[in-house]
Amino acid sequence: MSTTEETPVVEKAANFIRNIVTDDLKNGKHKSIVTRFPPEPNGYLHIGHAKSICLNFGLARDFGGRCHLRFDDTNPAKEDIEYEDSIKENVKWLGFDWGEHMYYASNYFEKFYQYALVLIEKGLAYVDSSSADEIRAMRGTLNEAGKESPYRSRSVAENLDLFARMRAGEFEDGTQVLRLKIDMASPNINLRDPVIYRIKKVDHHRTGDAWCIYPMYDYAHCISDAIEGITHSICTLEFEDHRPLYDWVLDQLPVPCHPQQIEFARLNLNYTVMSKRKLLELVQEKLVDGWDDPRMPTLVGIRRRGFTSESIRAFCETIGVGKSDSLIDMSILEDAVREDLNVRAPRAMSVLRPLKVVIEGYPEGQTEEFEAANHPNNPDMGSRMVPFSGTVYIERDDFQEEPVKGFFRMAPGKEVRLRYAYIVKCESVVKDEKGEIVEVRCSYDPASRGGSAPDGRKIKGTIHWVSADHAVDAEVRLYDRLFSTPNPGGKNEPDYRTSLNPKSIEVLKGCKLEPSLASATIEDRFQFERLGYFCLDMKDSRPEAPVFNRTATLRDSWSEQKR
RNA sequence: UGGGGUAUCGCCAAGCGGUAAGGCAACGGACUCUGACUCCGUCAUCCAAGGUUCGAAUCCUUGUACCCCAGCCA
Numbered sequence: 319m320s321t322t323e324e325t326p327v328v329e330k331a332a333n334f335i336r337n338i339v340t341d342d343l344k345n346g347k348h349k350s351i352v353t354r355f356p357p358e359p360n361g362y363l364h365i366g367h368a369k370s371i372c373l374n375f376g377l378a379r380d381f382g383g384r385c386h387l388r389f390d391d392t393n394p395a396k397e398d399i400e401y402e403d404s405i406k407e408n409v410k411w412l413g414f415d416w417g418e419h420m421y422y423a424s425n426y427f428e429k430f431y432q433y434a435l436v437l438i439e440k441g442l443a444y445v446d447s448s449s450a451d452e453i454r455a456m457r458g459t460l461n462e463a464g465k466e467s468p469y470r471s472r473s474v475a476e477n478l479d480l481f482a483r484m485r486a487g488e489f490e491d492g493t494q495v496l497r498l499k500i501d502m503a504s505p506n507i508n509l510r511d512p513v514i515y516r517i518k519k520v521d522h523h524r525t526g527d528a529w530c531i532y533p534m535y536d537y538a539h540c541i542s543d544a545i546e547g548i549t550h551s552i553c554t555l556e557f558e559d560h561r562p563l564y565d566w567v568l569d570q571l572p573v574p575c576h577p578q579q580i581e582f583a584r585l586n587l588n589y590t591v592m593s594k595r596k597l598l599e600l601v602q603e604k605l606v607d608g609w610d611d612p613r614m615p616t617l618v619g620i621r622r623r624g625f626t627s628e629s630i631r632a633f634c635e636t637i638g639v640g641k642s643d644s645l646i647d648m649s650i651l652e653d654a655v656r657e658d659l660n661v662r663a664p665r666a667m668s669v670l671r672p673l674k675v676v677i678e679g680y681p682e683g684q685t686e687e688f689e690a691a692n693h694p695n696n697p698d699m700g701s702r703m704v705p706f707s708g709t710v711y712i713e714r715d716d717f718q719e720e721p722v723k724g725f726f727r728m729a730p731g732k733e734v735r736l737r738y739a740y741i742v743k744c745e746s747v748v749k750d751e752k753g754e755i756v757e758v759r760c761s762y763d764p765a766s767r768g769g770s771a772p773d774g775r776k777i778k779g780t781i782h783w784v785s786a787d788h789a790v791d792a793e794v795r796l797y798d799r800l801f802s803t804p805n806p807g808g809k810n811e812p813d814y815r816t817s818l819n820p821k822s823i824e825v826l827k828g829c830k831l832e833p834s835l836a837s838a839t840i841e842d843r844f845q846f847e848r849l850g851y852f853c854l855d856m857k858d859s860r861p862e863a864p865v866f867n868r869t870a871t872l873r874d875s876w877s878e879q880k881r
Numbered sequence: 882u883g884g885g886g887u888a889u890c891g892c893c894a895a896g897c898g899g900u901a902a903g904g905c906a907a908c909g910g911a912c913u914c915u916g917a918c919u920c921c922g923u924c925a926u927c928c929a930a931g932g933u934u935c936g937a938a939u940c941c942u943u944g945u946a947c948c949c950c951a952g953c954c955a
C-alpha cells in the first residue's frame with residue numbers, strides 16, 4: 319500500500335493507462351507493477367505534478383505494486399537540495415509513501431558511465447569535438463536532414479581514450495560531448511545523434527566534485543527506469559517522440575529490463591499558469607508573495623490556501639487521464655474542496671464587513687448563550703455555545719435600506735432571524751454626516767429565543783452575527799483566481815502578466831469572529847456560514863492576531879441571480 | 882512543406898462494430914434556522930465528407946483543425 323489513508327477518495331475511473339496495466343497483469347506480462355515519480359529537484363511542485371503523483375502512486379496502490387520517488391538530478395547547474403525536502407514533503411502531504419524506494423539518478427552515475435563504455439565499444443557512441451553551435455548547425459531542420467559530424471568516424475580506441483579524459487577533467491566545458499551514433503537523416507530529430515554526456519565543471523549537490531561530465535535526460539532516464547525494474551514509465555506528451563530513443567538505448571544495452579514508456583496529457587488549469595518559468599517569474603518579480611502564496615497553483619500555495627490533500631486527490635481522480643490537450647475548468651477544483659470541506663469542516667459564524675446592530679429592548683448588560691450545531695447535517699460533530707448580547711455585528715451585505723426585489727435579509731420593517739438567537743425586526747437606521755449607515759436598530763421577539771418562531775410563522779431570512787462584546791478581531795484574506803483570463807499567456811494572448819487579476823486578494827481587517835474561533839490552530843478548517851471555507855494562515859496568523867484565508871466561497875445562487 | 886500526437890455536450894471524460902456512462906458548469910423545481918448542503922428533472926449522435934456493414938463514435942479512405950519536436954534542459 320502506498321497511501322497513508324485508507325479511504326478511497328473517489329471510485330477509480332477507467333483510463334487508457336489503467337487499461338494497459340490491467341491487461342499487462344492479466345496476460346502475465348508482469349506479475350506486479352512498478353511505477354515512479356521522477357521530479358527534477360529544480361523547483362516547487364504544483365497541482366500538475368499532483369496529477370502525475372496521484373497517477374503513479376495511485377496505480378501502484380490500486381494494483382498492489384510499488385512506486386518509486388526518484389530525483390532526476392542529472393543537471394547540477396540547475397538543481398538544489400533545498401527543493402528535495404519540499405518535494406518529499408509535498409508527496410507525503412498528498413498521502414503517498416514511497417517507503418524504502420527513494421532513489422537518485424545521481425546514484426547511478428557510475429553505471430551510466432559503464433554503459434556508455436559499452437556503447438562506445440559497440441561503435442554506437444562517439445566523442446564529438448564540435449562546438450555547440452557547430453552541432454546545432456549540423457543537426458539540420460525539421461525539413462532537412464542533418465549532416466554527419468567530422469568526428470563521427472573516430473575509432474573505438476580513440477573514443478574510449480577521449481571519453482576517459484573527459485571524465486578526468488582534461489577538457490573544458492562545452493569542448494567535447496559524447497553522442498549516440500544513430501541517424502543524422504532521421505525525420506525524428508531526437509534520433510540525429512543525440513548528445514548523451516556533456517562536460518560541466520560544476521559541483522553536484524549530492525556527488526560533489528566526483529564528476530565533471532553529466533548524462534543527459536534521454537540517456538539517464540531510461541537506464542534509471544531499467545535499473546529500478548520500472549514496468550510502466552509514465553511521462554507527459556512532449557516525450558512521445560523521445561520514446562524511440564528511450565527504446566533504442568535500452569535495446570543496445572544489457573539492462574535488467576525494458577520498461578514501457580507511456581505518455582499522458584499534462585494538467586492545465588484555467589485562470590492560472592503552470593509553467594515553471596512563469597511561476598518562478600511571479601515569485602521573483604514579486605507579483606505574488608512567494609511560492610506559498612495562497613493564489614499560487616503550487617502544492618505549498620494550495621495547501622496554505624486551505625485545500626485538503628483529499629480534495630486534491632479527488633480532483634485528480636475526477637479529471638481523468640488522457641492524451642488530448644486539455645484545459646481543466648477551475649470550478650472542478652473548487653468543487654472538489656467544497657465537497658470535502660462541506661462534510662468535514664465545522665461551522666462557525668464570522669462577520670467580515672461588520673455593521674453594528676443594536677437590539678432595542680434587550681436588557682442592558684445582559685448576555686446569554688445559544689447552542690449552535692457544529693454541523694447541521696451531522697449531529698456527531700457536536701455543538702458549541704455562542705454568546706449573544708444587545709449589540710451584534712451583521713454582514714453589511716445582509717442589510718439593505720431599500721431592499722431590491724427578492725432580497726429577504728434585513729431591511730426596515732422586515733423580520734429576519736439571527737441564526738440560533740432571535741427573530742429581530744429593523745426599526746430604524748443611524749447614519750453619519752455623510753449619510754452612511756453606521757448602525758441599525760432592531761426590536762426583537764423574546765419568544766423566539768433560540769431562533770424558532772413559537773407561533774410557527776415563516777421567517778424567510780436567516781443571517782449570521784457575532785456579539786460585539788465577545789467578538790474576536792481578525793484579519794481575513796479573500797482570495798480569488800490569480801488571473802482574470804482563462805488561458806493567461808496562451809496562444810494569441812498578450813503577456814500573461816497583463817492578465818493578473820487585480821482582485822485576486824482582498825485583505826479585510828477588523829473582521830469579527832465568534833469567540834470559539836480563537837482556539838483555532840494551523841490547518842483547522844471551518845465553514846464560516848453563508849460565506850465560505852476558511853483556514854488559519856499557517857504563516858502569518860498569531861494567537862493574539864489571527865489571520866484567516868478564504869479557501870473557497872460557498873455557492874451563492876443569490877449573487878448569481880442578481881447578475 | 883519532415884516526424885510524432887490529438888479530435889465524443891460550455892470544460893473534462895467513458896466507450897474498443899450492436900444502437901452515446903459519469904463528473905463539473907448551466908437551467909428548471911423541491912426542501913431549508915446557512916439564498917449552503919441534499920433531492921428531483923432538463924441538457925450530445927460522436928471534427929468533416931465519402932465508403933464497408935443488417936448495424937459504426939468505434940473499421941477503411943480522403944480531408945480539416947489543434948498540440949509537440951531543431952537545449953551540451955528535463
